[in-house]
Amino acid sequence: MASTIKVMIVDDSDEVRESLRMLLGTLEVVEVLAEARNGEEALRRLEVAHPDIVLMDLNMPVMDGVEATERISAAFPHVAVIVLSVQDDVEYVRRSMRAGARDYLFKPVTADGLLQAMHEVHASSTRRTSQNTVALLADRFTRQTRVVACVSAKGGVGKTTVAVNTAAALADQGRRVAFVDCDLQFGDAALMLNAKPDRTLADLCHDAAEIDGELVEGYMLQVSTNLWLLPAPLRPEAAEYVSPGHLRLVLQALRRRFDFVVVDTAPVANDAFFAVLESSDDVLCISTQNVAVLKNNRLLLDLLEQVGAELEAPVRHVLTRASSARGGIRVRDVEQVLNGPVFAEIDNDYPFVEGSINEGVPFVWSHRGHRLSKQVFVLAAKLEEETGHRLHRRSPLRRLAPR
Ligand SMILES: Nc1ncnc2c1ncn2[C@@H]1O[C@H](COP(=O)(O)OP(=O)(O)OP(=O)(O)O)[C@@H](O)[C@H]1O
Ligand SMILES: [Mg+2]
Secondary structure (H helix, E strand, O other): OOOOOEEEEEEEOHHHHHHHHHHHHOOOOOOEEEEOOOHHHHHHOOOOOOOOEEOOOOOOOOOHHHHHHHHHHHOOOEEEEEEEEOOOOHHHHHHHHHHHHOOOEOOOOHHHHHHHHHHHHHHHHHOOOOHHHHHHHHHHOOOOOEEEEEEOOOOOHHHHHHHHHHHHHHHHHHOEEEEEEOOOOOOOHHHOOOOOOOOOOOHHHHHHHOHHHHHHHHEEEEEEOEEEOOOOOOOHHHHHHOOOOHHHHHHHHOOOOOOOEEEEEOOOOOOOHHHHHHHOOOOEEEOOHHHHHHHHHHHHHHHHHHHHHHHHOOOOEEEEEOOOOOOOOOOOHHHHHHHHOOOEEEOOOHHHHHHHHOOOOEEEEEEEEOHHHHHHHHHHHHHHHHHHHHHHHHHHHHHHHOO
């Protein structure tokens, strides 16, 4: 059991303090020691209370959060300040970090996001210098991670082939990519990437009392310059070590450390599957021109619509093994059944794909000029383009807010 993290809440709004207290009350490992309504009050309380972490608002009367952070860092260097603010202006982040804040989260925060930040700050308080904390945060600040889940309600459609080659194509384009194999019982991404894992997602979840980004990276296998793999358990029975909560923490921990996190899933709509979807920014739904595949994916889409609220990621349809002579099912029909446009198409070429799987090298790497590789590069480019569009529509800083 992890030791308790002692927290002080500093915010001038009674409502915010109350909601933070309630949020933190749901976390067993956290104890709220004290509260203050401004920086001055916080400094006074720190003379008697000894928290590990101060959750600090910025705009407050009497003494604001930046000044309070500066004074706390000087007078109580063992106390870590995490700024919680609605300010998404980079200048506020810089000022807070210069004042000595250890992290900066945007309101509203979630319990998971807050817990993760507190764990990271708490765990690293003895081993990290303030200088590399700033570097780490600067890196996080500029990184716009996209978590992309590949799903299909039917097995054997070519989902892992799409996932692995998309990740490889993004890595080839210079993106730092994490591949997380969440096909927990029969994941075969390691095989398709010719990787021989010593440690897997199951070992991570089994060994670790706390999951943070540094730890997760320690369980990943570097496959190429830009591609890292967190392999699925090596044996089906080891899947039980991985809970939906673990998956949320792992995917959250990888945010801001990679440009893309590509997640492969099993064709089972269980809690683990929904945990992945809740943690994703984009969902690639893989279909083929097959009535059973289309019927099951249609059912899956209906199910996603029913659970609605938590699943914000748009679903994009990828048609794989596509052929013009497919038993009368045309792309138009696919779009009609799935009630959405086909985002990307990958042709049918069994010997070619099978060769690449058996060789253990993504075809986008071994046969860059092949028709299928070009189609996957287009898919990867479209994913990037989407990201770019979103950044125009939404403040990039908002992407740093924990989800
Ligand atoms: N574009 C394609 N053209 C022809 N065959 C393909 C194509 N993509 C995949 N396949 C074949 O489909 C089979 C299944 O592929 P893959 O393992 O990627 O599917 P999956 O949906 O991940 O399966 P599972 O549900 O078992 O995880 C493989 O034999 C592969 O060769
Ligand atoms: Mg698969």
